[in-house]
Amino acid sequence: MPESVKEPLIQTLFSGYIGQGGKVDKFEKELFGYIGNRYILSLNSGTSGLRLALRLAHVGPGDEVITTPMTCTATNMAIIDSGAKIIWADVHPVNGNIDANDIKRKISKRTKAIMIVHWGGYPCDIEPIKEIATKAGIKVIEDASHAMGASYNGIKIGNHTDYVVFSLQAVKHITTVDGGILCCQRASDYERGKRLRWFGIDRKLKDANFRHECEQDIIECGYKFHMNDICATIGIEQLKYVDKIVQQSCSNAEFYTNELKKIDKIALIPQLENRKGSYLFYTLHISANIIDFSNYMFSKGIMVSQVHSRNDRFTCFKPFCNGQLPGVDEFTRSMICIPSGWWITNESRIKIVNEIKSYFGRR
Ligand SMILES: Cc1ncc(COP(=O)(O)O)c(C=O)c1O
Numbered sequence: 001m002p003e004s005v006k007e008p009l010i011q012t013l014f015s016g017y018i019g020q021g022g023k024v025d026k027f028e029k030e031l032f033g034y035i036g037n038r039y040i041l042s043l044n045s046g047t048s049g050l051r052l053a054l055r056l057a058h059v060g061p062g063d064e065v066i067t068t069p070m071t072c073t074a075t076n077m078a079i080i081d082s083g084a085k086i087i088w089a090d091v092h093p094v095n096g097n098i099d100a101n102d103i104k105r106k107i108s109k110r111t112k113a114i115m116i117v118h119w120g121g122y123p124c125d126i127e128p129i130k131e132i133a134t135k136a137g138i139k140v141i142e143d144a145s146h147a148m149g150a151s152y153n154g155i156k157i158g159n160h161t162d163y164v165v166f167s168l169q170a171v172k173h174i175t176t177v178d179g180g181i182l183c184c185q186r187a188s189d190y191e192r193g194k195r196l197r198w199f200g201i202d203r204k205l206k207d208a209n210f211r212h213e214c215e216q217d218i219i220e221c222g223y224k225f226h227m228n229d230i231c232a233t234i235g236i237e238q239l240k241y242v243d244k245i246v247q248q249s250c251s252n253a254e255f256y257t258n259e260l261k262k263i264d265k266i267a268l269i270p271q272l273e274n275r276k277g278s279y280l281f282y283t284l285h286i287s288a289n290i291i292d293f294s295n296y297m298f299s300k301g302i303m304v305s306q307v308h309s310r311n312d313r314f315t316c317f318k319p320f321c322n323g324q325l326p327g328v329d330e331f332t333r334s335m336i337c338i339p340s341g342w343w344i345t346n347e348s349r350i351k352i353v354n355e356i357k358s359y360f361g362r363r
Pocket of ligand 1: 045046047048071072074075117143145146166167168169178179180
């Protein structure tokens with residue numbers, strides 16, 4: 001957390017207004033400046049953003065949502081919560097992103113949306129997925145929780161599809177302690193989303209008429225998903241450093257790529273010209289026992305992991321398992337993630353690479 005947050009945070013804390021107010025408006029304006037999307041809603045979590053996106057896309061009981069098992073459970077729990085049925089699509093065996101060809105095979109009359117996740121912040125191939133969605137008349141929801149600052153075809157993630165969700169939880173590129181963002185593509189979704197995040201109430205109408213909100217009619221039930229001024233104050237301060245934060249992650253990733261490509265027991269994710277990742281973590285594939293490698297790295301004080309377990313193996317998602325996912329099998333067999341966030345300094349990345357080299361040098 002930057003030191004510079006202290007003063008504005010104390011000011012907001014004792015300002016007499018800590019709910020959703022001017023700081024939230026300011027944070028959203030500044031997010032527009034960074035992401036480039038004017039229809040941004042700040043929320044209390046990424047999970048709320050996913051739930052709200054599904055609601056805006058009118059996903060409900062009887063519908064199907066095609067999604068990836070390679071993500072945080074929040075992505076797919078939001079689908080279950082909407083009442084829709086999960087249809088698993090396979091992933092690319094190397095980069096872990098959802099496979100557009102498998103999405104195409106799984107479209108049915110009941111499909112209402114496609115949920116995609118940019119694994120580790122490396123963008124999915126968005127264009128073919130958008131094409132499939134347009135043809136089927138359905139929506140695309142991006143879970144971009146790992147991908148703040150990433151871009152596809154030269155345009156920042158947050159501008160490509162119907163709904164894009166970012167998490168601002170504690171260990172993301174920027175954090176508001178807990179928080180989330182939903183980027184919409186249409187003004188109508190943005191306006192409806194604004195109401196739904198606050199019990200379905202139109203706060204603007206309330207202010208204009210200077211009436212108590214209880215007197216206003218509520219057209220549809222909403223949630224309590226809004227961001228407050230305390231979190232927004234932290235967000236405004238964090239945004240001042242976002243370029244630096246993303247740049248350090250990218251620089252760490254570039255360093256890892258250059259150093260690790262020389263090790264023949266390691267396979268890296270090919271980086272395509274039209275995609276710029278933001279590397280919340282760095283994914284590699286190893287020809288070694290994952291547990292043995294992880295234990296070695298832990299013993300050297302370096303945290304490595306698979307970050308998220310394949311969701312289809314959890315009991316709560318079992319009812320939706322139907323068929324093989326060979327890409328997921330292959331991806332998870334050899335994948336391991338090493339830390340590449342802003343907190344990894346040039347010194348610590350050298351230590352990480354040296355330990356990996358010495359592990360494979362021993363074999
Ligand atoms: C891919 C992904 N989706 C969704 C979430 C949920 O975000 P939040 O914790 O802000 O609700 C996370 C959080 O870790 C995540 O990594």
